[in-house]
Amino acid sequence: MLLVGKLASKKAIIALVIVIAIIAIAGLAYYFILAKPFSAVPxxxxxxxxxxxxxxxxxxxxxxxxxxxxxxxxxxxxxxxxxxxxxxxxxxxxxxxxxxxxxxxxxxxxxxxxxxxxxxxxxxxxxxxxxxxxxxxxxxxxxxxxxxxxxxxxxxxxxxxxxxxxxxxxxxxxxxxxxxxxxxxxxxxxxxxxxxxxxxxxxxxxxxxxxxxxxxxxEQELKQKLKERFATLIGIAKAQYGLSDEQIDSYIEQAISQNLGIEDLEKAMSSQGASMP
Structure with missing residues (x-):
């Protein structure tokens, strides 16, 4: 799913979070809840x-x-x-x-x-x-x-x-x-x-x-942590949506800078008829 130049802001954000959802929801939810991706230290x-x-x-x-x-x-x-x-x-x-x-x-x-x-x-x-x-x-x-x-x-x-x-x-x-x-x-x-x-x-x-x-x-360190720990999921997202490394970097940076949480991602996926993994 690619963002195009004239895409409306709201639709652009939805497109962004759906791509990030593959990385963040599939990755963070499973790893945090089941495998504790970074560490189990609050x-x-x-x-x-x-x-x-x-x-x-x-x-x-x-x-x-x-x-x-x-x-x-x-x-x-x-x-x-x-x-x-x-x-x-x-x-x-x-x-x-x-x-x-x-x-x-x-x-x-x-x-x-x-x-x-x-x-x-x-x-x-x-x-x-x-x-x-x-x-x-x-x-x-x-x-x-x-x-x-x-x-x-x-x-x-x-x-x-x-x-x-x-x-x-x-x-x-x-x-x-x-x-x-x-x-x-x-x-x-x-x-x-x-x-x-x-x-x-x-x-x-x-x-x-x-x-x-x-x-x-x-924020840069966090971005790098996400990329390293979810390298397999990022590879899937790149293959499925034809995304480049630069686009993946941009999407992750925007997710962090726009302060998107799992609830935001869930809502975006729901609005597109997608389901949680």
Whole structure:
């Protein structure tokens, strides 16, 4: 199935996701549910630099690269230290220096649609990049004074002395504080202070720019992982639809950049009368 130049946008997306469905639904659904394609680890720690510790069973210990994290574990970075947590192999949260978070909720539903994670941030600054392809239906970061809830977005969560700043780089984020709710769009930030929410333009500093670049690299790594693990399925798609390597690359990149999840693919297939494998 080839996309032609004058194809309407909606039809183009449907054509795109049906091709991706061969790779993503047949591949991800079977491999995640039956064979766990990347790994069976819902949360995995990566050490970027400096001193990083993990609290487990009421005891702080030095973190180890690639260690699995569980519900109720806490992660803490020291001065000049950074770390990241890979969630369900296709979403990531990065911790700046002097940051502490607890994984208060971590649910691997096994169906690529209903995974969930909630982080309790106690100090510092985090950056979250949440992709639908990871199957995360609910994702939130909570602090004592504010909650940011999302699905499929990138945002900054910064606890300062007397306020919390939540900046939206992609998508939308629901911010809750003091009984108030505000739905923030891309390019905006919420300043939560004294129980009130103030909406401003998102201020992009060096931390934000650094994470935007890291997100681009993360998406490229994810694309390569998909290609490597589903090489056989990609070969079938190429043979059946006459697709080139360049087109396959383009389709996968669009599926990631347009933040398509399994539900989106299922709907597209259903609209064309196709059935799930």
């Amino acid at each position: 949360a995995k720690l990566s050490l970027s630099q400096g001193n990083v510790q993990v609290l487990r069973n009421n005891s702080w210990q030095n973190a180890v690269e690639g260690m699995q994290l569980f519900e109720k574990d806490s992660v803490k970075t020291g001065s000049d230290s950074k770390a990241s947590i890979l969630l369900f192999e296709a979403s990531i949260v990065r911790l700046n220096e002097n940051t502490e978070i607890e994984i208060s909720k971590l649910v691997d539903a096994g169906d690529l649609k209903n995974n969930s994670a909630t982080l309790a941030q106690k100090a510092g600054r985090t950056w979250s990049k949440v992709l639908k392809i990871s199957g995360v239906k609910e994702y939130a970061i909570e602090s004592p004074t504010a909650i940011a809830a999302v699905r499929g977005t990138a945002f900054d969560f910064w606890i300062q002395a007397a306020k919390v700043i939540i900046g939206i780089a992609e998508g939308r984020v629901l911010v809750k504080a003091g009984g108030i709710e505000e739905l923030l769009e891309e390019g905006k930030q919420a300043v939560v202070e004294n129980g009130a929410i103030r909406i401003e333009d998102f201020v992009e500093d060096s931390w934000v720019l650094e994470n935007k670049q890291a997100d681009e690299a993360f």
